Amino acid sequence: MAKKEAKKLEYFTDWKYAPSPEATDHIRLQKQYDLFINGKFVKPNSGKYFDTINPATEEKISSIAEANDKDVDSAVKAARGAYDKTWSKMPAKERAKYIYRIARLIQERARELSVIETLDGGKSIRESRDIDVPLAANHFFYYAGWADKLEYAFPNRQPKSLGVAGQVIPWNFPLLMAAWKIAPALATGNTVVLKPAETTSLTALKLAEIIQESGLPDGVVNIITGHGPVGASMVNHKDINKIAFTGSTGVGKWIQKAIAGTDKKLTLELGGKAANIIFEDAPINQAVEGIINGIFFNQGHVCCAGSRLFVQESVAEEVIKKLKDRLETLIVGDPLDKNTDIGAINSKMQLNKINEYLKIGVNDGAEMYQSSCSIPKKGFFVRPTLFLNTSQSHRISQEEIFGPVLAIQTFRTIEEVIEKANNIPYGLSAGVWTDKGSRIFNLTSKLRAGVVWANTYNKFDPTSPFGGYKESGFGREGGLHGLMPYLKF
Amino acid sequence: MERIEVLKTYKIFIGGQFPRTESGRYYPLKLKNNMTVNVSLSSRKDYRNAVIAARGAFSGWSARAAFNRGQILYRIAEMLEGRKEQFLEELKQLGYTPTAAKKEVEQSIDRLVYYAGWCDKYQQLFSSVNPVATSHFNFSVPEPMGVVAILADESSALLGLVSVIAPAIAGGNTCIVLASESKPTCSITFAEVIATSDVPGGVVNIVTGSRKELHSHFSSHMDVNAIINCNTEKDFNKTIGENASLNVKRVFTWNRNWSDEKEQGPYYITDLQEIKTTWHPIENIGVSGIKY
Numbered sequence: 025m026a027k028k029e030a031k032k033l034e035y036f037t038d039w040k041y042a043p044s045p046e047a048t049d050h051i052r053l054q055k056q057y058d059l060f061i062n063g064k065f066v067k068p069n070s071g072k073y074f075d076t077i078n079p080a081t082e083e084k085i086s087s088i089a090e091a092n093d094k095d096v097d098s099a100v101k102a103a104r105g106a107y108d109k110t111w112s113k114m115p116a117k118e119r120a121k122y123i124y125r126i127a128r129l130i131q132e133r134a135r136e137l138s139v140i141e142t143l144d145g146g147k148s149i150r151e152s153r154d155i156d157v158p159l160a161a162n163h164f165f166y167y168a169g170w171a172d173k174l175e176y177a178f179p180n181r182q183p184k185s186l187g188v189a190g191q192v193i194p195w196n197f198p199l200l201m202a203a204w205k206i207a208p209a210l211a212t213g214n215t216v217v218l219k220p221a222e223t224t225s226l227t228a229l230k231l232a233e234i235i236q237e238s239g240l241p242d243g244v245v246n247i248i249t250g251h252g253p254v255g256a257s258m259v260n261h262k263d264i265n266k267i268a269f270t271g272s273t274g275v276g277k278w279i280q281k282a283i284a285g286t287d288k289k290l291t292l293e294l295g296g297k298a299a300n301i302i303f304e305d306a307p308i309n310q311a312v313e314g315i316i317n318g319i320f321f322n323q324g325h326v327c328c329a330g331s332r333l334f335v336q337e338s339v340a341e342e343v344i345k346k347l348k349d350r351l352e353t354l355i356v357g358d359p360l361d362k363n364t365d366i367g368a369i370n371s372k373m374q375l376n377k378i379n380e381y382l383k384i385g386v387n388d389g390a391e392m393y394q395s396s397c398s399i400p401k402k403g404f405f406v407r408p409t410l411f412l413n414t415s416q417s418h419r420i421s422q423e424e425i426f427g428p429v430l431a432i433q434t435f436r437t438i439e440e441v442i443e444k445a446n447n448i449p450y451g452l453s454a455g456v457w458t459d460k461g462s463r464i465f466n467l468t469s470k471l472r473a474g475v476v477w478a479n480t481y482n483k484f485d486p487t488s489p490f491g492g493y494k495e496s497g498f499g500r501e502g503g504l505h506g507l508m509p510y511l512k513f
Numbered sequence: 514m515e516r517i518e519v520l521k522t523y524k525i526f527i528g529g530q531f532p533r534t535e536s537g538r539y540y541p542l543k544l545k546n547n548m549t550v551n552v553s554l555s556s557r558k559d560y561r562n563a564v565i566a567a568r569g570a571f572s573g574w575s576a577r578a579a580f581n582r583g584q585i586l587y588r589i590a591e592m593l594e595g596r597k598e599q600f601l602e603e604l605k606q607l608g609y610t611p612t613a614a615k616k617e618v619e620q621s622i623d624r625l626v627y628y629a630g631w632c633d634k635y636q637q638l639f640s641s642v643n644p645v646a647t648s649h650f651n652f653s654v655p656e657p658m659g660v661v662a663i664l665a666d667e668s669s670a671l672l673g674l675v676s677v678i679a680p681a682i683a684g685g686n687t688c689i690v691l692a693s694e695s696k697p698t699c700s701i702t703f704a705e706v707i708a709t710s711d712v713p714g715g716v717v718n719i720v721t722g723s724r725k726e727l728h729s730h731f732s733s734h735m736d737v738n739a740i741i742n743c744n745t746e747k748d749f750n751k752t753i754g755e756n757a758s759l760n761v762k763r764v765f766t767w768n769r770n771w772s773d774e775k776e777q778g779p780y781y782i783t784d785l786q787e788i789k790t791t792w793h794p795i796e797n798i799g800v801s802g803i804k805y
Contacts, residue, residue, distance in 0.1 A: 162646070179638055181780070277758045284754025284764075285747065292761065449760065468791045469656075478793045485645035489653045489790050494738070495761045498787075503643050505653060505788050513780070 041355065044362040046149045051136045056087040057225065059095055059249060060232035062102035063242025069094040074251075076225060079146035080359050080368035080403040088225045091250040096217070096257040099246040103188040103215040104263055106243030111215050112185060114241075116172035123168035123210050125238040130161035130203075133234065137227055141199055142359045144226040146368030146404065147322050149360050159484055160203035163502075166486035167207035170507060174212065177504050183511040185213030186289060187265035190258040193228075194271045195221035195370050196325040196426075202228050204501045205268055206245060212510035214266065217246045217258060223371045225249040259283060266510065269293070270327075273424070273450070273495050291499030291509040293327065293491055295424040296452030299445035300330030300481065301435075301467065304338045306457035310479070312346045315430070318455055318481040320354065320408055323366055324428040325374070327496075328453035330481055332421055333432045334441050340434045347410065351395045354408050358400070366428060369404040378406050378427035385411045385420040390431070416444060424450070438466070446472045451493030455481045474500070523697070525553045525721055526704035528566030529714020534559050534722070542697065544606040552697050555722035557730045560689065563718035564734055567660045567687040570715030575657045575685035583632035586683055589710040590625035593618070596706060600671060600699060607670050607696045620772060621675040627777055628679035635684070635779040639786070648795045655786035657685035658763060659738035662731045664724055666743040669771055670696035674703060676771040677741060678717055680781035686739075689718045691731065697721040724749065732756035732764075739763040739785055 056073060058065040073087040091099075111119070130137065137160075138152040147156070174183045189209045193201035198220055209216050220228035232247045248254060255275075259267055259282050269279055270293040283290060300318045302311045318330025335343045359367030369375040386392050391412040399405040406428055414421050414431040421431045435441040445454060453475040456467045468476045474492045477483060484490065489505040491497060499509040524531040536556035541549050553559075574582075593600070597618055604614035636655055643651040661681045666673030670693060681688045692700030704719045720727075728749045732740050733756040740757055742750060745768050757764045765784055769776045 180778070273761070277761060280758035280761065281755045284758065285751030294761070464793070468789075472659075474787060474789055476789065476791045478791060480649065480792055480794050483645075483647060483649060483792050485643065485647065485651065487643040488645055488651050488792070489641075489643070489788050491788070493658075493787050493789075497761060498763055500788050503653065503790075504641055 041363045043358075045358060045360045046139055046142070046362060048139055048143065048360065051139050053086055053140065053226070057089060057229045057249070059089050059091055059099070060229065060247040061095070061099045062105075062246065063236060065232070068092065074222065076144060076223065078143050079223075079370055080400070082403055085143060086226065088222070088249045091248040091254045093257045095248055096254060096261060099217045099248050100188060100190070100261050100263050102243035102246050103217050106241055107187055107215040110241040111244050112213055116174070116213070119210065119213065120168045120171035122238060122240050123164055123171065123207060126234060126240070127161050127164035127168060129234045129238055130157065130164065130231075133230075134158065134161065137199060137230060139360070140230060141227050142367070145195060145198055145224045146359050146370050148364045148367040150362055150364070151322060155484075156197055156200045159486065160200045163200070163203040163486040164207045167211040171211040171213075174507065174511070177507055178511075178513065181513040183212070183507075183513055186510060186512055187214060188263060189214045189216050189266040189268060189510065190261065190264040191216060191218045191268045192255040192258065192271065193218065193220055195224040196322060196327070198224035199227035199231060201270055202231055204270075208501070208506050209268070209510050210244065212507055214510050215244050217248065217264070219248055219250065219255050219258060222249070222251045256282075264288060267291070268499075268509065276497055289509065291501070292497035293499070293501060294452075294495065294497040295450060296327045296329070296492065296496050297332055297422065297424050297448055297450045298328055298330045298453040298455065298473065299332045299334055299471070300455035301334045301441055301445060301457065302336060302339065302343055303458035303460075303463065304336045305459045307459060307479070308339065308343060308346065311457040312343065312350055314455065314457060314479070314481045315347060316350055316354070319430040320366055320428050321482045323369055323406075325370055325426055326482065328475060328482065330455050331425060331430060333430055334435050334444065335432065337434045337436050344412065344432065348393060351408055351410065352397070354395060354397065356395070356397050356399055356405060356407065366408060369406055369427065372404060374426065375404040375406065378425060378429065381420055381423075381425045381427070381429060382409060385414070385418065385429070385431075388418045388420065390414045390418055390420060416447065422448060438463070442467065442470050449495040452496035453477070520548065523550055523552055523701045523721070525555055525559060526701065526708070526717070526719040527559065527563045528569070528718065529708060531704070531708075535562070545608060546606055550698060552721050555720035555727070557727070559720050560727060560730050561734070563689040563720060564660060564736055566715035566718055567689055568736055570687045570713055571659055573713060574682070574687055574716045577685070579633035579636065582683060582685065583629045585711050586625055586629035586632060586679065589706060589712065590622050590629065592706045592710045593622050593625065593703075596702070599702060603699050603702055604670055607698065609670070616772070617670065617672050621672045624672070624675050624777055625679055628683045628782075631779055631782060632683045635782050638779060639783050643790070648797050650793050650795055651790065653788050653790040655684070655783060656789050658785050658787055659686060660736065661686045661688045661739045661741065661785055662734070662737045663688055663690045663740075664728060664731060664742045664744060665690050665692055665700070666771060667693050667695060667724070669693060670699040671703060672771045673743060674700055676769075676776065677743060677767065681785055682712070682716055684782040684785050686785050687716045689720065689731075691724060691727055692719055692721050694722070694724055728753055729756055732762065733759055735760045737762060739765065741765045741767050743767045743769070
């Protein structure tokens with residue numbers, strides 16, 4: 025059979041997108057933010073503040089308070105007081121109403137929150153607007169309804185709250201992660217001390233304003249800002265009953281070690297290096313979209329990103345060709361522009377890390393392919409990148425890069441790809457693309473990962489449990505299963 | 514002349530085989546009849562061999578039909594019932610009163626039957642179909658964690674062992690168990706029961722030895738997914754927790770009174786399960802007017 029030339033996707037057009045920036049004049053931001061403890065904004069004991077910048081322009085947006093051990097202690101005391109005096113005694117149906125209120129207030133202020141999320145974190149406005157903020161509101165709305173129905177969730181058991189939950193969240197989905205943490209904790213009757221990541225504190229602080237506005241009793245939710253030591257101080261605090269952490273596997277292991285031998289309960293949602301597997305019978309055009317969404321969604325700052333692509337050999341040429349064509353069409357630049365696909369890298373530190381991995385990939389002998397797009401001179405940006413001819417042993421195929429970088433391998437048989445996909449310490453997520461139903465179920469049952477997307481990728485929902493196997497952590501967030509980590513029986 | 518009784522050499526149980534410890538070491542255990550048993554003082558290497566066996570058995574065992582796993586657990590109960598007298602005698606030699614021994618064996622048999630029944634039922638109770646807002650079919654199911662390391666209850670010769678092995682393997686995991694140090698003989702006789710119950714080699718591995726020596730190895734092995742300690746030693750538990758962080762092992766302290774009927778249930782199975790969520794798009798046919 026004569027070899028057919030793969031068709032080129034015709035994306036080319038003379039029409040260019042006109043700039044379409046989202047307005048920022050309607051948002052309310054202060055020059056300086058304090059710590060939210062016991063229902064009030066209070067100055068940090070250290071008297072210190074640090075700058076939060078817009079990673080797309082490197083310009084300062086606001087000053088954020090740096091908490092210390094004393095502040096952590098007052099936040100925990102406030103949370104304990106609120107737990108003992110009000111929150112644990114309140115009828116569950118009333119607790120629910122507060123959480124519903126928070127959901128509604130987020131919806132009402134969705135546009136403002138989206139813009140701030142994009143300004144502070146660098147993600148495209150389309151994503152903040154359509155994914156992060158609506159999902160955050162929905163998460164509160166979903167868990168609000170659980171508050172007075174917990175006895176139905178666990179057959180033959182009487183669930184009880186734990187007490188004070190210390191929660192530490194990352195910078196990739198700032199408001200959404202705050203919602204993932206706070207909503208189930210409150211619904212199950214716990215009180216909270218939350219620490220957002222130092223580069224993305226603003227939407228958590230806006231959430232603190234919303235919480236204040238909602239009339240939630242003082243101290244039920246406390247939000248304290250700062251760098252790593254603040255999180256460490258929470259982890260080691262004697263009066264915290266539960267630690268919930270989302271972030272890197274390295275820090276997760278440190279936390280697990282730090283609380284060893286104590287009675288603290290722990291949930292870890294850690295790193296990933298997901299396999300996205302394309303079989304020859306897959307709907308190729310959809311699969312290409314799935315690969316793009318899998319790795320370039322949120323600049324690749326996604327723990328469940330499909331960062332390892334496995335393409336069946338027979339279609340590898342076609343898939344890679346189409347992938348390269350599609351890569352060219354991605355718009356990289358101003359996160360506030362509604363046409364932007366890939367926004368700014370969250371921080372200088374992360375940018376350096378990604379660039380370091382690009383060097384490692386090339387030095388290890390993989391073939392680098394980047395979009396020819398221009399990137400802004402100011403701010404932190406990376407061209408979307410493919411690595412071809414990679415192998416299992418390459419560091420770019422083993423380590424979490426957390427950027428728009430895809431490592432591509434090929435495979436021949438199902439057994440081979442299952443072996444390769446599972447042969448990694450991580451196990452957060454995976455993707456499978458094939459038209460054959462029986463093959464989907466074969467794969468989805470054999471892949472050792474907590475979330476498996478078949479013929480789709482990077483979908484999230486408040487009702488859908490999320491979390492990892494192996495070194496990607498334990499415990500689930502979302503859905504009925506997301507209640508368990510905040511309860512005892 | 515009076516017939517001389519043939520005494521048993523107590524070995525360990527790895528991958529369906531009965532070797533002595535590779536280390537050649539032993540510790541003496543004095544029985545009530547004044548005979549001494551030279552119990553295998555298992556080494557780190559024995560444990561590592563057992564982990565290899567358990568990992569090798571995992572894919573086959575977890576892929577068994579749940580119904581089949583139920584039948585095999587029931588078969589273990591049948592075999593145990595058939596060898597009841599032997600266990601009664603062995604327990605007596607370990608210091609159990611006849612009443613206590615009878616209770617220990619009967620509860621162990623009943624517990625196996627209890628978990629046999631759970632094998633194909635807990636999935637239905639703890640799975641969910643999730644009503645996501647987008648056009649996707651989304652469901653979550655429990656799946657076994659993998660290889661589970663267990664430091665069994667020191668105070669119990671048989672029931673403590675059965676009460677942790679049964680939920681682990683009912684849920685499709687494979688395991689390595691360190692038997693009670695002071696009451697190890699029954700664990701090896703129980704291994705003989707397992708070996709004759711259609712349980713594939715490597716699904717259950719039992720070693721005897723020192724918890725003080727082995728707890729850090731049990732918790733630090735990089736190819737073990739979960740660790741359970743059924744004892745209360747504070748400093749051991751701290752070490753176990755710290756070592757577990759090396760590969761984010763799931764850690765459980767099951768310090769329970771296993772003779773309490775309440776200390777059984779599906780939550781012992783689900784503790785050792787991961788929840789997997791699967792998404793698939795649902796086609797939206799945009800033709801207007803179609804009603805059904």
